[in-house]
Amino acid sequence: MIAETGLAALWLAAGLAAYQVFLMVLALRSSVEVARPMRGVAVAQGMLTLIAFAMLLLVFARSDMSVSLVFANSNSAKPFIYKVAGAWGNHEGSMLMWVTILAIAGAFVAFFSRRTGERTLAAALGSQAILALGFYAFLLFASNPFARLFPAPPDGQGLNPLLQDPGLAFHPPTLYLGYVGLSVAFSFAVGALLTGEVDARLARAMRPWVLGAWILLTLGITAGSYWAYYELGWGGYWFWDPVENASLMPWLAATALLHSINVLAARGALKAWTMMLAVIAFSMSMVGTFLVRSGILTSVHAFAIDPERGTFLLALLAIYVGAAFILFAWRGASLKEGAPFELVSRESGLVVNNLLLSVILGIVFLGTLYPLFVEALTAEKLSVGAPYFNAVAGPLALVLALLVGIGPLLSWRRERRPVLRQLKVPALVCVGALVITVIVAPGIGILPRAGFTVAGFLLAASALPLANRNPFRAPLATWGMVVAHFGIAVALAGMAANAAFSSERLAIAQLGEALSVGPWQVELVSVTPTAGKNWTAIEGELRASRGSGSITLTPETRYYSDPPTETNESAIETFWDGQLYTVIGKQDPSGAWQLRLWWKPFVTLIWAGGALIAFGGALALLGRLLPFLRRRRHPEWRRGYA
């Protein structure tokens, strides 16, 4: 009954979404007042998808093997948390989660949004419903998550052991929340293009969604990077893998949108460009979902290739993005650009930021899809890897990071104050960083050295917007910006340190043998078999020391039984100045063991920086939402806008 309830809720939600589209057409073609029913229907639709998703969680939690999806992706021997997480660790479940988050976001917009005009809101909720309808059709006709098996098999087939990790429980939902936040920006943009009301009010309505989506994407990428780092056992934090790029591209577009939307909100300028970015940011989310779920690009995150699902997603992508682009070409001309600005101004600084981010986005997009196009046109096979991305996107990212230190100091419209004079301290830090790296490490590459230099500059410059005023009276949004920009400098310093100073040792060691890596002496003490709930493993005991004292690390190689897979569980020890990263591999015929050891100075700064960037975003979001929540208590305000 549980599965059937879920399916029924899904059908009802799809029906309500269709009704929303009807209401939208009514609102656009006549002056009928539809806002009130529209809000109600959107909220009901959100509730129904939530019920459907709760039912899916329930069948997974109960290991109901008569549901085909549970049978294929779960096993009664799995720990409970992974049983529940298994609900979205597969194609059908993840699509249901997508549409659930989409519909709930729609419900929130319907419930809280008072900033735009009623017609624009109706149009935005209508386009949100159109997005949802595509996914409902997908779920109901092509990949029903509630399909039954008869007779019910005794036990399930399990879940890819690489995904049996706490990261799985949170990584995809975080990214999906981010993608769906961008869908709200998309819907607002489409709604505003339809009604022609592209103005500062729209930007303020969109901004919390873009900001929220951007925070989650930042967290998702940071966490995903750390997951790849410790779970894949290759010691790297970013592989320029197509699936990683699929999450980076929406982030780049969202970052650009986040900055241009401020120009629209504050000055009423960059209207067409901001609408375009809102469409592109969501398009990139769709492209990302398509690339991951269709499995058409070769990736370490191997998903099965399924042409039918891929075709469906590609058709949705074509319809949504194509329609939005056509709408843009048709209505974009009627947008009047807002207040003008001069060459040296906050606005032009943000335009440069947008241009650089867009170029980097283009580089990543091109690099990700280039092999596909070359093969389509010439039948030649090639792959584009880290050397291309680092060489082309790296320098641009450094230029951008340098400008991040300067842009926030400029004032709106035109700059009259001598900004360069404020930059004395950052310039000194920057030169200092350069001199120190030349003295301490004369042999490092040009990109890491430039990374240290720019990071030094930005570490100092990012705090300047708080330096000329009482920091405790500065708005929370300014604090958010400062923290996020500081986080960029921290992450950059970590990347440069990792690139410049990592030591690596791949060796075969007998028991009792000691190896050196960086400042460390690592001894292989013993190797013992161990077992967990659904795996067996060999566990190495390593004793590591530098100078006085020693620590013990226990890397494992695990063998999972259902399905049979082998994974490396690296053992990582974190110190204030870096991480010692160890992996144990196979035994060779002579009885010695493969060991992979890394010493990675200050590598943790990369993820600390990512977390700071997201935290800065959260501060800014809080700064935007607090006044709004406070004002909601005043009835006269509500009467004025509602």
Place this chain on the structure above:
Amino acid sequence: MSRGLRLIPIILLLFVLSGLAWRLIKPADTAVPSQMVTRPLPQFTLPAATAGQSGLNSNDLVTGRPRLLNIFASWCVPCASEGKILQELRRRGVEIDGIAVRDTPDALSAFLNRNGNPYERIGSDRKSEVQIALGSSGVPETFVIDGRGVIRRQYIGPLNASNIPGVLRELEQMR
């Protein structure tokens, strides 16, 4: 912005969509064929994988008649679906030997009872050594061996119904 400029995104989108659609229709061929194709079989001797069926020696495969060598395992889900196809080939007179990779006698017997047993001999390759020597990187894979013990062709992944005529034709040509 002129209308022409605003049409650029649509043109780019069409370009990207057509590329993605092409890849969907023609999925990338990621299988890397074995370097052993066109070379003689490596020498090996494998013990019996189940009670009541003999093991496999590389000389068993040099019989003067072309035959198939199927690499499989009881823990491999696609192998189970391949069972029907191998049965059909067997019914049409194709001789098939098997190598069971990292398997146990009990699990293998249960697998053969469930999915049928098209094999004349099954060797047990507990450590994947022979599998690696053959240049096979996964299960299931099927090698076509000619009468002199030379590897003629490698099928990566499970055979399906559409492969049957091709396999029969190849074996016929080698006779």
